[in-house]
Amino acid sequence: MNGWTYVCLVVGLLFLAAPASALIPDDITLSTDKPWLVAGNGETATVTILVTNGTSADPVSGVDIDLAVDGEYGSISPARVTTGSDGEATATFRHGTLSGTATITATVSEGVDVPLTGSVDQQIDHAAAHKIANLWYEPKVTAGETTEIVVRMVDEYGNLVDSRNVAETVFFMVGSPACFVNGTDEITVPVDAAGNVTATLRVDTTAGGNVVLIQPPSPLVLKSFTITGEGGLPAAITQEITPSSGSVPADGKTKVSFTYTLLDEYGNPSGEQGLWVNATLKRLSQPDEYESRLLNTNSYGQVMITYGPEDSVGMAIITATAAVNESVSISEDVEFTSTDPTNMLLSASPQSMPSRDVKDDSVSRIRAKVMDVRGNPVEGETVTFDIVSMNSSPYVQPQDPVLAAASGVTDIDGYATVEFHPGAFTTDPDVAGWSDTATGKATVRATWGNVSRDIELTWKNYPYLSVETEVSPETVAVNDTVDVTIRLKGDGWALQPDPIDVVLCTDRSGSMLKDYPDRMVKAMDASRIFNVQIDHGRDRLGLVSFGGQGQTNIIQYSQNVGGWLGRDSGTWDDLSYRTANYGNNRYYTEYATLDLGLSDDQSAINTTIAGMIPDSGTPMRYGIYKAITELKDNGRSDAVKAVVVLGDGEYNYYGDPLARGTGRTTKFDWSNTQNDYTYFSDLGAAEQRMSTYANNHNVRLYMISFSDDIVNGSHTWNTMETLASETGGTHYHAPSDSDLAQVYTEIAGELKTEAGVDTELDVVFENVEVNGNLTTGTSVFDYVNEENVSTTIESWIDNETVHHYEIIPRHTRDDTPNWTAANPHLPFNIGTVRLGQTWETTFRLAVKTEGNINIFGPGSTISFNNGTDSLELPDTFITAVPLNNTGMDFAALVIDNLVFTGTMPIDEFLPVAWDLNYTGLYDVTEDVFYSNDNEYTWVKFDTLSATNTTTGGTSTLDVRGLLPGEYTIWVRGSAPDTADSSQKITMDVHAGATGGSYIRIQ
Incomplete structure (x- = not known):
């Protein structure tokens, strides 16, 4: 029995007393007298709870209410209260030191079937900013670029200082000519809801330090730090050559020295950048040799190399190119200044090839190499070539093999080269001697003086593959290496794709005039792109369009619809736009027209495409029917057949392409999308569904919804999906002209079959x-x-x-x-x-x-x-x-194996040691730094010097008087003739109370 209803039952003499009832609580609301409290300030908030009944919100008295709050935020007292005659009860919320949102809940459990609950959110703001908790920035930034500086503050209790109530601000200042993104050297930035204060700094275009000053809210103190601007990506290169003439004797001892300097767009040295140095060695008696090195610039932006020595005359072309910007390049020719031919080799590539009836430009390069006794190529020697035998029996060959020239003169590499064109077999299967597996062979002889060499070549009309070979270098020193390349190409006739018969079925309804440039112009451009993609020697393209019937008047139509022609806002540019993009008005005999039957005439196709004039409705069903019918009547049996349908809006005239409603024997101009449809009398009931009609004649349908007037899930969108999926095609959505061009390209590629x-x-x-x-x-x-x-x-x-x-x-x-x-x-x-x-x-x-x-x-x-x-x-x-060539040479610097050499714990000194290997000729500078702020700031505490005989180094950091924490030691070495090298090590330091500087260098 309900606790709020008291029923007295008195049984006797069949007397029954009627029950008396009180109100049942069914709503509870909470409120506080202070929208915001401040963490840790001792304030309290009074929470008022109101319990009511019914839509008239009658107060309910005598209700016991249990109160609760997350203890993280504070406490509520008393935890149980009882409503008075006004239906209200109060309690006191006393918060703690945590900012955020304290949710206070009230629950009535007694006398109700289901507990009745309510809540109120008490907002608690952070206290005053007490310290900077985090400072994030990039210590190194490319000169002239921007970087973000992020400050995060907390109050004395560790709460984030955020903008939920009142947004504090931080003042930033930087030394000129650096500036913030607003163009000034001073900026005040408010804290955001996440507790971050973010300023964007643009560093100076001159490499170096940019000192930033931060003034947070009082009582926090001023803070400064340095962001270093470094040279950016290479924009220019300089070179110094010793000797400046670039010419040295080929004495096996003398070298040429190069110093390259990379500079960024502001003239700063571009350090730690890749530099490709490529050398092409041209000897008078040897083929070219190539050498390529990727080197890194040092902190001065420099790379130093030497080239040589050489023991034979020749020239080396030395080219240096920035790895990230090939336009930053410089080249120099190096000269190495200061016997009779004896042998010849003969080769051909390829030796087996397609006959010319298969590939009319089939050719093989015959190369005779004339050499002296040491294998060096000899230039200027005449070699004669002749076909000494040929056999294609029993196959008929209307064209015999020929040589493009009867002789050749050896070039600087010693090669005399002529082209060999193979024979061509008959392609008429009715001719005796025809075969689809014909083979011919010929022997070519090269003669130089009294030396001759023969090579046999083969041609076939059934090849799948041709083979090419290369070797580099073709002249090699003993104990050196050669790279051999074998390349197979699928170029035989058996791999040719099936022919394609495709019809572009394009919407020319009035809405195709929308946008600028309009959709019709974009569709015609994309259609021309498709026309380029097909092979007009093998494939055919037809054109169907659908829209209005009768005489078009594009100017008048544009005026009727408010100026879609040209810019859609009016008709002021209609005439000039029409002149630039459209031909004459024309008469369309039907709502869908076969504008051009299947054709391989690329020019005629383009001309027909350009003749479309938009007008009236969207009879998509009729257009698809026309396109499939053209392929059914005139498509080739061995061709891949497809229709590419483009529409920019919901179909209407002629009804549903899928024939899902009721068919009508006469055309009906539906003004909106219908499931009903116009019945085509020459098709059976099943083929009224255009996907069935297409499938029955091996036609794929590719559907393109052009522009966002056709939306995902709309009737036309879903119809396009079905037409494509049921015929093996694809539905594409092309909201823009660039998307449309890509779609047409993809479809053209997909239609090509593979063997x-x-x-x-x-x-x-x-x-x-x-x-x-x-x-x-x-x-x-x-x-x-x-x-x-x-x-x-x-x-x-x-x-x-x-x-x-x-x-x-x-x-x-x-x-x-x-x-x-x-x-x-x-x-x-x-x-x-x-x-x-x-x-x-x-x-x-x-x-x-x-x-x-x-x-x-x-x-x-x-x-x-x-x-x-x-x-x-x-x-x-x-x-x-036997051949000697030193080529490029360069120095290297390696600093590694950086280790801590002291004992733990570290409370006075932090000693380290490292290994060094340097192969150059200069002095190496070794700078030693420490950082105790997660590598934001580096403090140099030692500098050493080394040579190419130094094998390592040591240094000690005096940590007495420094703050305890994690310390990173960084050793960086640099020399003028090589890239910098460095290593880091991180150690935990338990620092002492006092101490002076102490450095030990060994």
Whole structure:
């Protein structure tokens, strides 16, 4: 029985007394007399609790209420109160030292079925700012750039000083010409809700210290610190050369010295920046040699190198380029100043190639290399070339192989080069002797004096792959290395994609005039981009548009809708905009028109695209029907068929493309989106659904919702999703013209089909040819494994639609186990190679013997198509000679192994020691710093000097009188001819009360 209702039952003589009842509480509210209290000041707040009943809020008396508050914020007293006749009760909240929001809750539990609760939030502000708790800033900033300085303060109880009630401010000042982002050297910034005071500083454009002064609210004291501006990214480079002429004798002793200085845009030294130094050595008797080094500038922005000495005449081109800015570059030619030809090698790349009926520009480069007795190339020698034999039987070959020239003259590298064009087989299958697997061979002879060499070349009309090889350098010193590259290209006819028949079905309704430039102009631009993407020798493109029927008048239509033509705000620019972007008004015979049937005429397609005139409604259903019908009637059976539909708003005329409502046999101009539809009499019931019509004729639908007038989840949006998904196409949303151009490019790429061939490569080194004789491969070469160099493998596609697409990322594998096998070889399971794909491997070999060496031994083959077809690797020669070249040389400085050499705890001295290795010719300056504020500020306490004979250093920091805490010791070494080097170590210090400076240097 309810505690608020008292019922007296008197049983006797069947007499019943009626019950008497009191009010039941059903609402409780709390309030305080002070919206804000201040942490720790001892103030109290009176909390008033009101208990009422009903919508008239009648006060309820005699109600017991339990009060509670999070003890973190304070206490409430008394914890239980009882309402008076006015329905109210009061208690006192006494807060503590924590700022924040104290939620005071009141609960009525007795006499109610479910406890009745209420609450009030008492805000507690922080006390006065007592100290700076955190100061964040970047100690080093690029000169002329900005950085944020963040101050966080707390009161004496550790509460954040924030802006929840009243926002305190902090005054910042910096020395000129540095300034804050408002352009002044002084700024006052309020604290934010997170307790942060943030000022943005722009440091001086001249490298150096920028002293910042901070004045927080009283009683906090003034604080200052330094932000160092450092040189930025390289914007200029200078060089000094010794000797200044850059010319030295090739005496095996004399070097050329270079000093490069990188400067930022303000002329500051650009320190700790990468500098690529590339050298190309051109000897009169040797091929070019290349050397490249990435060096780092020191704190002066400098890099110093030497080049040479050389023992043969020639020239070196030395180029220095900033790693982060290739336009910052400088180059210098270095000269090394101050016998008869005897041999010739012959090679071709590729040796096997497509016939010219497959690839009309198929060509092989035949190269004859004339050398002296030491293997040096000889320039100016004439070599004659001739096809001495040819055989294509039994296949008919209307075009025989030819040489582009009968002779060539050796260049500075000793090479005489001519081009070989293979034969072309008949492409008429009705001709006797036709075959889709025809092969021809020819022997080419090169003659120089009384020396001649022959090489056999092969051409086929069924290739999947062609192979190219490179070796660098082609002339190498014994015990040096060569990098061998094998490159396979998927360029055979069997890998060609299927032809494409595609129709662009474009909205030309009146809303296409919206925006500036308008949507119709953007759509025409994107359509022309699509036209560029297809191969007009193989693919065809048709054009359908949908909108109004009858005579168009674009000026009048724009005026009727308030000036959509040109800028949408009015009609003042309609005429000039129309003249610049549209042709003449035209008459459309239907609401959807086939503007151009499937065509391979790129010019006609562009002309038709430019003729569209927007007007009236959006008969998307009719447009899709027209486009599919064109592909059904005129599309090729072997072609990929697709319709690309572009619409900028909800469809209306002709109704639902998915035919989900009631079909009408006559056209109906619905003014809004409908499930009903116009019934096409030449289609059955199922094909009234345009996705079914498309699927029945192998047509994909690609849908483009252009502009945000078609929103996600709308009727048209969902219809487009369904049309695309049910036909194997894709629905794209293109809110802007750049998005639209990208969508058209993606669709063009997706329509291209792919074929591939499984491929394997085995490079055999069991025997290698040296000077015409076979010898064991391991006596000629050693395999060299080096990360990112050997063996590297990568594959990519470069073609008209995919300019560079990575298939196999460049990576390195170790072929040492394959090299040390009983039969040394390098096997590659390449996998599927597709049209336009390039697969490439590079491996490094150390050359152990001199002579003219054919890299690839007998049995080195590429097999593909499940082993039914193969290619041999072309002859690829190197010349190994005794050769000396020092090339680039530079100094190095390394400071490492920084260690604490004292005993713990650290309360007086902090001794450290380190190792040093320096290979230069100057003095090394070693500066020693400490920081006890998390590396914000560095204090230099020692400087040492070292030379190239110094092996280490020591120093001691006197910590007596310093504050205890975590100390970082930083040793930084610098020298003019090398990059800086440094090391850090962090130790806990228990400092003493007093102490003077004490430094021990050994």
